[in-house]
Amino acid sequence: MKTLILVPTELELRYLNPRYDLSQRLVGPWSVSQDADLDWALCGIGPAAASVTTSHLIRHLRPDRVVLAGIAGTFAQADLALGDIYAVTRETLADTGYADADRFYNLDAMNLPMLPREDRQFGCDFELADLPGDLPTTQAITVAAVTNSTHRADALWRTFGAGLENMEGAAVALACALDWVPFSELRAVSNRVGPRDPRSWQVREPLERLGTWIHENLVP
Numbered sequence: 002m003k004t005l006i007l008v009p010t011e012l013e014l015r016y017l018n019p020r021y022d023l024s025q026r027l028v029g030p031w032s033v034s035q036d037a038d039l040d041w042a043l044c045g046i047g048p049a050a051a052s053v054t055t056s057h058l059i060r061h062l063r064p065d066r067v068v069l070a071g072i073a074g075t076f077a078q079a080d081l082a083l084g085d086i087y088a089v090t091r092e093t094l095a096d097t098g099y100a101d102a103d104r105f106y107n108l109d110a111m112n113l114p115m116l117p118r119e120d121r122q123f124g125c126d127f128e129l130a131d132l133p134g135d136l137p138t139t140q141a142i143t144v145a146a147v148t149n150s151t152h153r154a155d156a157l158w159r160t161f162g163a164g165l166e167n168m169e170g171a172a173v174a175l176a177c178a179l180d181w182v183p184f185s186e187l188r189a190v191s192n193r194v195g196p197r198d199p200r201s202w203q204v205r206e207p208l209e210r211l212g213t214w215i216h217e218n219l220v221p
């Protein structure tokens with residue numbers, strides 16, 4: 002089974018797979034590092050970069066599945082542990098729509114189709130494919146901007162009740178759904194969602210553990 006592993010940033014990729022070599026193979030302007038039956042590539046930060054990169058790489062590499070791996074913030078109310086690794090079961094595009102002081106109204110809540118096509122309609126919610134192993138699971142939301150206040154974090158929690166916030170998951174899910182490619186997501190919890198303090202984020206050690214998990218569980 003050929004797996005494409007997408008990672009938002011080079012920093013995350015370096016901790017997940019110290020053997021990666023992004024000069025190894027070029028797919029158009031994209032670098033892809035091959036390691037057993039795993040292709041590693043950067044998808045960029047945020048939904049716009051992640052969706053266009055995923056579509057491009059799927060069409061060139063024809064993977065049997067796509068796995069997105071990286072860090073994410075967790076909501077205080079969710080009771081997930083900082084530094085732990087989770088498999089994501091469902092992704093929701095949270096902030097495409099509008100928000101008032103207390104709630105978010107994404108396109109699904111507004112009853113607007115995100116991407117209507119003749120064959121299928123794509124909304125803001127995506128079910129993800131299961132992964133082998135026994136990682137704890139949670140749901141996630143995808144936002145275009147990192148949440149930077151307790152008030153906004155509370156409104157997102159109240160609206161969606163998801164355990165994690167990240168910036169790429171639902172966008173990669175959309176690109177995979179368009180090409181019928183199974184999609185899974187792994188996230189290491191780096192921070193609490195709320196007032197920004199990136200210097201306090203736990204990044205290296207949780208990602209190194211996630212990299213080990215990937216090699217033990219996803220290499221055929």
Ligand SMILES: O=C(O)c1cccc(C(=O)CC[C@H]2O[C@@H](n3cnc4c(=O)[nH]cnc43)[C@H](O)[C@@H]2O)c1
Pocket residue numbers: 009010045046047071072073074075144146147148166167168169191192193194195197199
């Ligand atoms: O320092 C900042 O304010 C800042 C703004 C935008 C992006 C960043 C990044 O470092 C990239 C974030 C990267 O990590 C994921 N991530 C991690 N924690 C969170 C979070 O609490 N909310 C949303 N995304 C988060 C995200 O998926 C990006 O790939 C820094």
